[in-house]
Amino acid sequence: MSDLTTAEANKNLVQPAGGIPAPGDKSNSTIISSSPYHGLWALTNRELKKWYKNPVILLLSLIQPVLWLGLFGKAMNFGAIFTDGAFSIPGLNIPKEIINQLGTMLMLNVFGTTDYFSFLAVGMLSFIVLFTAMFSGMSIVWDRRLGTLNKVMSTPVARGSIVMSKILSSVIRSLVQASIILVLAVLLGMNISNITAIGVLGTFASLALLSFGFSAIFLMLALRSTNQNTQMAVVNLLNLPLLFGSNALFPASFMPEWLQAFVKINPISYATDIGRQMLLGAGGMGTLAFDFAYLTAFAAAFSIVGIMLSWRLLTK
Amino acid sequence: MFNLTNVVMEMNGEMDANGGRRTIMQIRDLKKVFNGTVVAVDGVTFDVYEGEIFGFLGPNGAGKTTTISMLTTLLRPTSGTATVCGFDILKEPNEVRKRIGVVPQEYTADEDLTGYENIMFCADLYGIPRRISRERADELLRLVELEVAKDRKVETYSGGMRRRLELACGLINHPRVLFLDEPTLGLDVQTRAAVWQYIRKLKEEYGMTLFLTTHYLEEADALCDRIAIIDHGKIVKIGSPKELKDSLGGDVIELGVQESDDDLTPLISSVQHVKEVKRVSPSEYRIKSELGEVTAPMVIDALRSKGYRVNKISLTRPTLDQVYLELTGKSIREENGDRTQAMRQRMIMRRARS
Numbered sequence: 088m089s090d091l092t093t094a095e096a097n098k099n100l101v102q103p104a105g106g107i108p109a110p111g112d113k114s115n116s117t118i119i120s121s122s123p124y125h126g127l128w129a130l131t132n133r134e135l136k137k138w139y140k141n142p143v144i145l146l147l148s149l150i151q152p153v154l155w156l157g158l159f160g161k162a163m164n165f166g167a168i169f170t171d172g173a174f175s176i177p178g179l180n181i182p183k184e185i186i187n188q189l190g191t192m193l194m195l196n197v198f199g200t201t202d203y204f205s206f207l208a209v210g211m212l213s214f215i216v217l218f219t220a221m222f223s224g225m226s227i228v229w230d231r232r233l234g235t236l237n238k239v240m241s242t243p244v245a246r247g248s249i250v251m252s253k254i255l256s257s258v259i260r261s262l263v264q265a266s267i268i269l270v271l272a273v274l275l276g277m278n279i280s281n282i283t284a285i286g287v288l289g290t291f292a293s294l295a296l297l298s299f300g301f302s303a304i305f306l307m308l309a310l311r312s313t314n315q316n317t318q319m320a321v322v323n324l325l326n327l328p329l330l331f332g333s334n335a336l337f338p339a340s341f342m343p344e345w346l347q348a349f350v351k352i353n354p355i356s357y358a359t360d361i362g363r364q365m366l367l368g369a370g371g372m373g374t375l376a377f378d379f380a381y382l383t384a385f386a387a388a389f390s391i392v393g394i395m396l397s398w399r400l401l402t403k
Numbered sequence: 404m405f406n407l408t409n410v411v412m413e414m415n416g417e418m419d420a421n422g423g424r425r426t427i428m429q430i431r432d433l434k435k436v437f438n439g440t441v442v443a444v445d446g447v448t449f450d451v452y453e454g455e456i457f458g459f460l461g462p463n464g465a466g467k468t469t470t471i472s473m474l475t476t477l478l479r480p481t482s483g484t485a486t487v488c489g490f491d492i493l494k495e496p497n498e499v500r501k502r503i504g505v506v507p508q509e510y511t512a513d514e515d516l517t518g519y520e521n522i523m524f525c526a527d528l529y530g531i532p533r534r535i536s537r538e539r540a541d542e543l544l545r546l547v548e549l550e551v552a553k554d555r556k557v558e559t560y561s562g563g564m565r566r567r568l569e570l571a572c573g574l575i576n577h578p579r580v581l582f583l584d585e586p587t588l589g590l591d592v593q594t595r596a597a598v599w600q601y602i603r604k605l606k607e608e609y610g611m612t613l614f615l616t617t618h619y620l621e622e623a624d625a626l627c628d629r630i631a632i633i634d635h636g637k638i639v640k641i642g643s644p645k646e647l648k649d650s651l652g653g654d655v656i657e658l659g660v661q662e663s664d665d666d667l668t669p670l671i672s673s674v675q676h677v678k679e680v681k682r683v684s685p686s687e688y689r690i691k692s693e694l695g696e697v698t699a700p701m702v703i704d705a706l707r708s709k710g711y712r713v714n715k716i717s718l719t720r721p722t723l724d725q726v727y728l729e730l731t732g733k734s735i736r737e738e739n740g741d742r743t744q745a746m747r748q749r750m751i752m753r754r755a756r757s
């Protein structure tokens with residue numbers, strides 16, 4: 088009993104007089120003015136906690152890009168195909184150095200860099216961003232199905248924060264995963280002769296913008312959906328076209344006209360282009376300034392639309 | 404533990420003419436139509452008074468959850484208005500949200516987080532500063548006796564523990580009105596009793612108003628100050644459990660007398676409180692009356708004084724079940740099986756996720 092009294096006394100000490108009321112005082116304890124970021128951070132943190140507390144999910148999400156890197160990047164090593172005697176024309180005795188030089192020029196012309204592995208590694212950074220964004224939409228479907236969304240919406244948390252938190256957590260996850268992919272790629276032999284701190288920062292900035300835009304798009308698609316299968320179908324329908332219709336895997340210059348046109352509007356191309364220019368020093372599709380401007384517009388437009396739609400769609 | 408004698412009320416409730424009770428919620432002709440055709444709530448009008456436990460009873464699909472969803476600002480009414488704590492649910496939804504707590508029909512706690520993390524998450528949604536929310540979380544976990552399990556992931560919790568966690572979450576902002584949608588559904592008898600005990604305790608400690616739906620009529624009878632019976636989106640009856648039961652015409656007295664040709668109906672009818680007499684057979688009468696326990700001896704006396712002997716008597720008081728049956732045409736008992744089953748399925752689906 089005496090313990091209790093001391094605890095009570097301490098409680099009173101901690102609380103400033105006239106400030107926030109003690110637990111027993113019901114008079115106006117319900118009305119607490121809150122900063123809009125409080126709820127936003129709580130929601131984002133919840134998503135992140137579920138992710139980092141479950142390393143299996145993290146590992147699983149990394150397997151695919153790493154496999155692609157290993158299979159395509161190493162097996163389809165175009166650089167090796169064109170150089171080191173793998174490439175010879177019968178009857179013509181061309182000196183090896185010339186073939187190698189020709190090969191290098193070919194590589195530079197086609198891929199803008201001398202090895203395909205590095206070329207693909209940068210593409211994989213965009214790949215992981217796209218895939219993480221796609222599945223960020225799934226979590227809101229679950230939240231709706233399980234009633235968590237209703238619970239959150241019965242609190243005074245800003246409606247925009249609900250969608251914003253999903254976008255933010257997806258961006259943070261993407262960047263962490265991209266960092267891991269980048270480190271793995273370097274360990275596996277990515278060309279780092281041109282790497283700079285600014286280059287890395289610029290690349291991640293572009294990935295963040297890409298993630299913002301795509302997360303917003305996939306969340307919007309999921310906003311009214313109550314069925315995770317529908318959402319899965321949408322994701323499956325979109326992921327490969329988006330990936331192959333970009334310069335992430337292959338350079339656009341050898342694609343048919345119509346596909347090139349799609350590559351030009353696909354934001355993945357711009358993020359990848361920035362990465363290649365800033366990490367590999369490769370020649371690009373456009374100027375860095377234009378690439379960044381395009382991505383910023385993409386991210387801003389869809390985040391804003393996403394938040395505006397969430398206002399309308401979340402209240403039935 | 405807390406000194407709760409001084410209940411300071413915000414000055415936005417209105418004094419009610421009858422009984423001087425303060426109105427905390429005013430619902431006026433509230434209506435919800437889904438997809439232009441499904442009329443889920445068909446213009447309900449009622450008041451809820453400060454500090455009472457208000458029960459919402461009705462068969463499946465009657466519109467209970469839909470009403471709660473509108474009052475908790477999750478659903479936009481098709482027409483009509485409502486105020487909660489003096490704030491219009493449409494014009495100032497955020498003010499309403501700050502003052503209410505919601506314990507939904509489903510379990511909504513995050514399975515992957517611990518009980519404590521779940522409570523803190525709710526606290527953060529209300530923007531409660533950490534130093535206060537920590538204290539409140541401890542206090543609430545103690546109240547619902549989850550202290551020991553608070554650092555365990557919710558996926559390891561039993562149904563009863565989850566319910567209690569939901570309760571604690573719904574209380575983190577010290578709401579003035581707590582909405583509970585079927586708080587004891589799918590729980591065993593003991594756990595149900597425990598949950599009710601918490602709810603009573605909470606009401607006493609925080610002086611809250613409770614708005615709840617339940618399918619357990621005995622509970623509604625024992626706990627609610629007032630009950631509204633809703634069917635097909637309309638309120639068919641509203642009042643205290645006693646008023647509802649009395650509306651059935653009072654207690655039923657069944658009487659057996661020595662067989663005779665005399666019709667005793669006029670004699671019995673003349674006794675005070677007797678409302679209706681029916682001769683079931685030459686020797687049996689069925690009497691409806693108020694205050695059955697007082698009336699029965701008076702009937703016996705009246706018969707005896709005229710030389711008739713009573714050889715059998717029974718007294719039945721109306722139950723809320725009978726009221727419910729009479730008003731909705733459905734027995735609530737038939738439904739409970741289905742509902743528990745539906746709840747199970749929901750739980751299975753939730754498990755499949757992890």
Ligand SMILES: Nc1ncnc2c1ncn2[C@@H]1O[C@H](COP(=O)(O)OP(=O)(O)OP(=O)(O)O)[C@@H](O)[C@H]1O
Binds near residue numbers: 461463465468
């Ligand atoms: N989102 C919705 N879209 C269409 N119809 C709906 C929707 N939500 C509820 N309904 C319909 O509205 C009616 C009332 O549903 P509600 O959930 O309010 O019932 P309830 O009284 O809570 O039932 P229960 O006891 O089963 O929980 C039902 O006929 C239901 O089918």
Ligand SMILES: [Mg+2]
Binds near residue numbers: 467469508
């Ligand atoms: Mg319901």
